[in-house]
Amino acid sequence: RYVPSTSRFLMPILSDKFPFVQKSSRTLECYMHNLLRVSVYIPDLRRDIIELIISKMLTLDVSAPRSEIEEVESGAQQDANGASQDDCLFDMDEEEDSPLDSSRPDGAVMVHPVAERLDMMMTVLLAYIKDICHVNGSLDIEKTKALYRDLVSVFDKVVLPTHASCHVQYYMFYLCSFRLGLAEAFLDHLWKMLHAPNQPPVLRQAAAGYMGSFMARAKFLTVSTVKACLDLLVPWLHLYINSQDSGSKAFCDVNLHGSFYTACQAVFYTLIFRHNAILEGNMKKGLAYLQGLNLERIVMCQLNPLRVCLPAVTNMFAAITSSGKLIEPIYQVWEEPSDCMIHVPKKKVRKGSMEEEDDFLHGGTPHGDSVVGMTPGSYDSHLHSPRSVGSPPVSFLQRPF
Structure with a gap:
């Protein structure tokens, strides 16, 4: 308000002064919290500040x-349970942050030093999102x-x-969980990017x-x-198959058909977790819907998506569609009396490389069981309260989500 050019010269300074990511969790927490406070009283910088924070994360x-x-957390848990001290893999860089004595509301500190820093930064970011979107405990639609x-915008640019x-x-x-309309808008955004031929x-x-x-x-x-x-x-998958059937490139090739294969995997993965919900309530109607998808044509096309999709997804999709018969039509399995209530196998799929993990949620939530809420007014633009400076205290109200 007093220096109109602030937004032009301040952002490079904030970026240059950002602590090295290997600094202590407390240092990162303080700097990140104050950065987010800047985004409140200089709204023009909010997107750039969030981009900076997420890039560091x-x-x-x-x-x-x-x-x-x-592996590190498992070893630490074994040590805590009286296992051999030889299993200890890492020592914390900051001795004052004891993994068994935490000032956090959930009382948990991760042993892996990088994971602990990231966990702390995720907690602060999610608390900021909650505080910005909620006013007096109610969701503010316009602010959200x-x-x-x-x-x-930051997701598209850096994530x-x-x-x-992973995380x-x-x-x-978390943001989309506030309102179904946000989730639908985000899915629509991803869909438009997927089928836009001008995108990389x-x-x-x-x-x-x-x-x-x-x-x-x-x-x-x-x-x-x-x-x-x-x-x-x-x-869209069926149209893609139609466009390739009569062409010279109708063969399995990830470089040529990468978008097709990832879209196939998205469909298979969704059905692994959602097939029961689709069938619940009205089995006949659910089966008719699944039959209408004509999944066997996708599975049996010359592009051979099952050969390219991740083994974990392929195996579980096979289990819920045809009891191991990879290309049998999905509805034939559920018509069998013995298999009509088939569920996703409870046996854990073998651990693979990072490429075999869930793209969006394989990292799970932050280590804490709830998202920490910031102190009331902790991001207010006024600076009269001493509690508005530095990182937030750790004893304020938790709001489970």
């Missing part, structure tokens, strides 16, 4: 594979829409092109992966929304 995310984090536009991100993308899942193939494939994961794992999505998305994806 992605740096942490891709540097710590999920398998590595799970404005924040959604900023977050989607979508990033390979092997950061969860912020979009890698982004189209990433969009399909996120779309499938979101439909499969977001419990707040209604069956009608999932079916509406399938009604977009499946006809």
